Amino acid sequence: MENQNSKILIVDDEERIRRLLRMYLEREDYTIEEAENGEEALVKATSFDYDLILLDIMMPGMDGLEVCKQLREKKATPIIMLTAKGEETNRVQGFEVGTDDYIVKPFSPREVVLRVKALLRRSSPTKFLQTETSTKDVIVYPHLTIDNDAHRVTADGKDVSLTPKEYELLYFLAKAPDKVFDREQLLKEVWHYEFFGDLRTVDTHVKRLREKLNKVSSSAAKMIVTVWGVGYKFEVVSE
Missing domain, CATH: 3.40.50.2300 (Response regulator)
Known part of the structure; x- marks a missing residue:
């Protein structure tokens, strides 16, 4: 079971x-x-x-x-x-x-x-690993890989330990590179709650996510970009 x-x-x-x-x-x-x-x-x-x-x-x-x-x-x-x-x-x-x-x-x-x-x-890191399929849900960028089947994030080849919400935030942004999301959108899509203007939650999680990525790869951390006055986006960097 x-x-x-x-x-x-x-x-x-x-x-x-x-x-x-x-x-x-x-x-x-x-x-x-x-x-x-x-x-x-x-x-x-x-x-x-x-x-x-x-x-x-x-x-x-x-x-x-x-x-x-x-x-x-x-x-x-x-x-x-x-x-x-x-x-x-x-x-x-x-x-x-x-x-x-x-x-x-x-x-x-x-x-x-x-x-x-x-x-x-x-x-769960093994939630989809019972059967091997040819359509693995993996996002690969320079410096950052997100294996959604295994719920695993690696930056420059090193594992990054994230909470479920930090992981969901990163995965959501990474699925739509260069698309800008405002804080209200992120609260709705990632947290599934309406906070009526309490947007610090997003900022705090972005800050913590960057810090964790930066510990193993500054290049990966730079992919989460602040768009001033709007929100955040995922931007692919090669260096």
């Missing part, structure tokens, strides 16, 4: 919520571990490799935003934030620090399962 080896960390200070999520996710054959506060979550998430983390924003002590921010300095583990209704600002902040999706409380457990499955499919 495809879920058998997927390990998920549930982080929430309310035991009843952890228990509910565990029950539904274990039915899908996921391996579940729990943390009841941010400090414990950060220790576990940095010490072990999880396939996905369900992370509550509002917790006493270290909140979910801080956990996500610190974890993103070390790992690209997919993260779904759990937020209460009316916490729009927190949700935007969550995307800025690197979360990949969010679910609003009170939530339907079935919705959580569907979101988890969708994010794991997008982030």
Whole structure:
């Protein structure tokens, strides 16, 4: 079964919520571990490799935003934030620090399962490798290769570790070289949410994406170009 080896960390200070999520996710054959506060979550998430983390924003002590921010300095583990209704600002902040999706409380457990499955499919490096086909989904540019079948990015031959949203942003731009996208378009196409003017999410992800690419290839990083007053585009550079 495809879920058998997927390990998920549930982080929430309310035991009843952890228990509910565990029950539904274990039915899908996921391996579940729990943390009841941010400090414990950060220790576990940095010490072990999880396939996905369900992370509550509002917790006493270290909140979910801080956990996500610190974890993103070390790992690209997919993260779904759990937020209460009316916490729009927190949700935007969550995307800025690197979360990949969010679910609003009170939530339907079935919705959580569907979101988890969708994010794991997008982030799994082997999701399309069961059968070899002649039509591989690979984008190749000088200095940068995106293998969408394997969800793998290499810059000048070196692997680049990206979060699912960073990957989706890069892939979306790279599929349409030289086409300029404004921030609203990118929010709609990559995040699938309308933020009514909260555009910092795009800028933050572009900045983080450039930084990660630049660590292995300055030429690859330069392909993501800012079009001042408009948005961003992917521009092929040979040098």
